[in-house]
Structures are given as structure tokens and as C-alpha cells.
Amino acid sequence: MDPHLLRTFTAVARLGSFSAAARELGYTQSAVSQHIAALEADLGVELLGRRPVAPTEAGARLLDHTGPLLARLAAARADVARVARTPGSRLAVGATALAFGAAAARALAEVRAELPRAEPSVLLSDAAGVVGGVAAGDVDLGLVSGAVAPTDPLHLPEAEGLVREAVGEEPLAVLLPPGHPLAGRSGLDLSDLGDALWLDAPAAAVPLAELRAAVPGACPAALQYTGADTRVVHELVHAAHGLAVLPRSAAGPAAAPLTAPRLVHHVEAVLRPGPHKEIALLLAALRRGAAR
Known part of the structure; x- marks a missing residue:
């Protein structure tokens, strides 16, 4: 299955409209229709009803898989790009405003002291933006938070395929x-x-x-x-x-x-799978801060 076709299918199913998906993706409506037809021909089954535009039973089942599949593809692209970068050059942290508190600031300072060549940055966004940035490789590590019962995890359905760890x-x-x-x-x-x-x-x-x-x-x-x-x-x-x-x-x-x-206010780190020295150091510093 072509990932470009999967992205188009996901957009049409989410928006319930071929024309709205075309505007969001920057395609013509004809191109969107061709993408859906090609995907349906590849799988040999109708994925979208046309009036109204809505997933069929087979389309709904495919939607259960598209999020993790596209997230894994984005993670693979990000990891390849990371290998090509100068070691220790970038450490992009995405965070919700309440997740990046004093403990996170201290942890980032520890990493900078250990890796003086690091070029850290912090981008504040909402939870969906942080998790999406991690999946796409725009963010190396995300910090998200919320109010939950003690020891309960956050509800982050968009984080499928990513590693999650409680850090505070x-x-x-x-x-x-x-x-x-x-x-x-x-x-x-x-x-x-x-x-x-x-x-x-x-x-x-x-x-x-x-x-x-x-x-x-x-x-x-x-x-x-x-x-x-x-x-x-x-x-x-x-x-x-x-x-x-x-x-x-x-x-x-x-x-x-x-x-x-x-x-309680619960903070989780979200990251892509794989060994990354800078992220491992930042996670270790966050754990030490949470244990104080």
C-alpha cells in the first residue's frame, strides 16, 4: 500500500469530503478521487461510501491501521535523517506548557553541560501537536501532561507506535x-x-x-x-x-x-523507538528530577 494513498484516504475519511481533503492536502479533487480509486483497486474492496462520504466496514478496519503505519514510516524517515546529522547537534524538545516546568529546564541544562555541542530547542504546543511532531521527526522528545488519577497514564490515542514513559x-x-x-x-x-x-x-x-x-x-x-x-x-x-x-x-x-x-499532574515523555544518546541523557535527567 502506497503511503501517499493512505494519507489521502485518512484525510477523506476524517473530513467526510473529497473536496475538503483536496484543499487540506493541496491536491485537485480529481487527484484525490484517483488516489482512493487506486487504493481500493489495490485492496480489491470498497473503502468509502460516496453518499454520504463515510468509511465502509473494510474502510473502518483500514483506518485502525493507518495511524500506526504512517507513524512508523515517519519515525523511520526521522531516524534516517538523524543518522545524517552531526552527532549531538540537535535536541528538539516539544512540550505542552505545563509539562515543561522547572524540572524539565534543569534536565535540559544537565544535558547541555554533558554535551556542549548540543543545539537544544523547546517548542510549546498542545498535546496533539507535540505527539505529531515526535511522530514526524520534527521533535526528538515530547513532554505532555494532564490531570489523572495517581499512577494512571494519559489518554494519548495519537501516540500509537511511540514509546511513552512517565517522568513526573x-x-x-x-x-x-x-x-x-x-x-x-x-x-x-x-x-x-x-x-x-x-x-x-x-x-x-x-x-x-x-x-x-x-x-x-x-x-x-x-x-x-x-x-x-x-x-x-x-x-x-x-x-x-x-x-x-x-x-x-x-x-x-x-x-x-x-x-x-x-x-495529580502527570507528565509523560513521548519519543520514537531506537537508541539516541541525547534523548537517553535527557530522559535520565528527567527521571532524576522526578525522584527528588
Whole structure:
């Protein structure tokens, strides 16, 4: 199966439209139709119904395989490109904003001290962008995080075929404005905050969707912040625009620990399989930081 045809098929199935897939991929609609016809001829089965455009049973089964197949092809391309690079020259780290905290910064400094020729870079993105960057080889190591029950892994279906490793876990805390009646408590339950309004800041604080998954109906949003700077979250909370939940290390000593529901800030490293000295050193430094 030609990977170009698989990419076209995946786009059409995801978008439900030949024309929309053509616009996204930069092809003509005729070329997209030819790609699908060629793939169906190769496999000897209809993959997409035409009215409406939707996967057939065989097409749905193929979709289960296309993600891992294309991820492995991207990983192979990235590994070949890595061999051609000067050893120790690049260390591209992709991260969600909350995943790249003080521990990750210290770990990267340790690697730079051991590999002075390294050229590290850090790119902040959302979880899908980080994982996609790792799969495509644009990122050497990804760091993603989320609020989950202790020891639970993150839900990252797009990471199939990649290596995942937990590298950090810490408690969560609730940011409250000065003078809030619950300020100073030794612990807070989200049910204690049923009437409170919250900041909708999915890139810079624990996403409200993750809190609502643990407590359905909780955390109504008062203000949306689309940036990734936790300092802005602190300022917005301080000005009483809404509450927010952050990892303890980012929340500061004045924040109240979140004691219920029982959630932690869990950080995972995502990388392609294979021996890579720079990544191995960074992972080891991250593990040491998590053990402190």
C-alpha cells in the first residue's frame, strides 16, 4: 500500500469530503478521487461510501491501521535523517506548557553541560501537536501532561507506535483570589466550589474538561484565556476573574491543595523507538528530577 494513498484516504475519511481533503492536502479533487480509486483497486474492496462520504466496514478496519503505519514510516524517515546529522547537534524538545516546568529546564541544562555541542530547542504546543511532531521527526522528545488519577497514564490515542514513559507526578492546587472565603484551607474539594466561576485556560492551567471528567457539571467558565503563560493565569485569578487549578510547583505556596477528587499532574515523555544518546541523557535527567 502506497503511503501517499493512505494519507489521502485518512484525510477523506476524517473530513467526510473529497473536496475538503483536496484543499487540506493541496491536491485537485480529481487527484484525490484517483488516489482512493487506486487504493481500493489495490485492496480489491470498497473503502468509502460516496453518499454520504463515510468509511465502509473494510474502510473502518483500514483506518485502525493507518495511524500506526504512517507513524512508523515517519519515525523511520526521522531516524534516517538523524543518522545524517552531526552527532549531538540537535535536541528538539516539544512540550505542552505545563509539562515543561522547572524540572524539565534543569534536565535540559544537565544535558547541555554533558554535551556542549548540543543545539537544544523547546517548542510549546498542545498535546496533539507535540505527539505529531515526535511522530514526524520534527521533535526528538515530547513532554505532555494532564490531570489523572495517581499512577494512571494519559489518554494519548495519537501516540500509537511511540514509546511513552512517565517522568513526573505532583499534586494539584487551586488558585484563589485574595480574600476568598476558602483561602487558607489545608485542602479543597471541588464540590466546595460549586458556585465558583473558573478560568477556561486549557494551555496554561489544568483544562476544565479534565476537572469536569472527574466531577461532572463542575467548574463553569467565566473567562477564556487562550495563551500558555501561567503568570497571566495568576494575574487573572488575583483580579477575581475566576479560579484555576495548577500543578503545585506552578501554583505557589498561597494556593490551596486540591484534595478531592484525587487527581495529580502527570507528565509523560513521548519519543520514537531506537537508541539516541541525547534523548537517553535527557530522559535520565528527567527521571532524576522526578525522584527528588
